[in-house]
Amino acid sequence: MFRRRSVSLALAGVLTLSGALAFGMGSHPPEDEAAVIERIKPVAHVEVAGAAGTAAGAVGNRSGEELFKQVCVACHGTGPGAANVPNVPKVGDKAAWAPRIGVGLDMLVKSAKAGKNAMPPKGGSDATDEELARAIAYMANQSGANFKAPAAGEKIAGNERSGEQIAKAVCFKCHATGEKGAPKISDKAAWAQRGSKGLDALATSVIRGHGNMPARGGMADMTDTEVKNAIAYLFKEVGSEVK
Ligand code: HEC
Numbered sequence: 001m002f003r004r005r006s007v008s009l010a011l012a013g014v015l016t017l018s019g020a021l022a023f024g025m026g027s028h029p030p031e032d033e034a035a036v037i038e039r040i041k042p043v044a045h046v047e048v049a050g051a052a053g054t055a056a057g058a059v060g061n062r063s064g065e066e067l068f069k070q071v072c073v074a075c076h077g078t079g080p081g082a083a084n085v086p087n088v089p090k091v092g093d094k095a096a097w098a099p100r101i102g103v104g105l106d107m108l109v110k111s112a113k114a115g116k117n118a119m120p121p122k123g124g125s126d127a128t129d130e131e132l133a134r135a136i137a138y139m140a141n142q143s144g145a146n147f148k149a150p151a152a153g154e155k156i157a158g159n160e161r162s163g164e165q166i167a168k169a170v171c172f173k174c175h176a177t178g179e180k181g182a183p184k185i186s187d188k189a190a191w192a193q194r195g196s197k198g199l200d201a202l203a204t205s206v207i208r209g210h211g212n213m214p215a216r217g218g219m220a221d222m223t224d225t226e227v228k229n230a231i232a233y234l235f236k237e238v239g240s241e242v243k
């Protein structure tokens with residue numbers, strides 16, 4: 001099963017990294033490393049089995065609690081099986097979280113994505129930025145924070161697809177060919193006329209749908225910013241611009 005495999009791969013990454021860390025620091029005798037792995041193992045095992053047995057969200061749609069229980073708990077958890085990795089802020093440890101909460105959720109997502117000292121990138125998982133944000137909010141909100149995590153399907157700011165990506169994925173389908181009567185990219189006059197409405201009004205047209213054009217060009221998970229980026233890109237292709 002794909003899910004089960006991707007989870008155990010992610011955990012293998014964590015174990016390898018904590019092993020490498022123990023050797024790299026030179027201060028941990030090998031028994032310590034084995035003990036850490038021993039302590040991670042039972043938790044990881046139980047949680048993975050639990051996650052696979054429930055209707056947990058697919059990768060990309062996991063809740064903060066789901067990702068935490070699959071991955072982050074191995075180090076950030078407080079249970080007897082959780083590893084005592086140096087400097088790890090445990091869930092509920094307000095003193096350890098306070099300075100981290102202070103930098104804001106966006107920065108914490110960047111930091112967790114890149115990894116930091118004994119924290120492997122993404123905690124060793126295949127989490128998306130949105131899932132990391134949810135798991136961080138899940139942990140930090142039990143430790144003094146009041147973060148609002150992105151809801152399922154919601155994209156976090158700064159993580160938008162470019163206008164070019166959206167246009168190529170969706171908009172060109174009609175606007176390159178004129179399908180369904182769409183104004184073609186090559187028809188500069190048609191776009192100049194539409195452009196006079198202004199970007200905000202055009203974005204509203206695309207978001208709601210307009211004539212034969214379905215709402216958001218038919219891509220329901222497109223954010224409003226992505227819609228605007230795509231419109232601006234279409235106008236650039238036309239050789240015009242819109243404000
Ligand atoms: C292998 C152990 C390990 C796992 C698994 C792990 N972390 Fe961490 N994490 C750490 C350690 C250690 C730190 C402290 C790093 C430091 O400040 O030196 C940390 C710090 C953090 C921080 C604070 C970063 C900062 O800039 O101060 C965040 C946020 C975080 N982890 C999120 C997560 C999330 C989300 C997951 C699960 C997807 C996760 N961690 C899984 C070990 C782990």
Ligand code: HEC
Pocket residue numbers: 166167170171172173174175179180181182183194197201202203205206210211212213214216217218227230231234
């Ligand atoms: C299924 C075909 C189709 C797709 C896909 C599509 N469009 Fe359209 N679009 C149309 C049609 C048809 C019109 C003309 C509607 C009318 O004026 O009756 C239109 C009109 C527009 C307009 C002018 C709206 C107005 O108020 O005059 C803009 C701007 C636009 N599209 C942008 C986009 C963007 C951006 C995308 C991609 C996210 C996109 N379209 C995807 C068919 C499509």
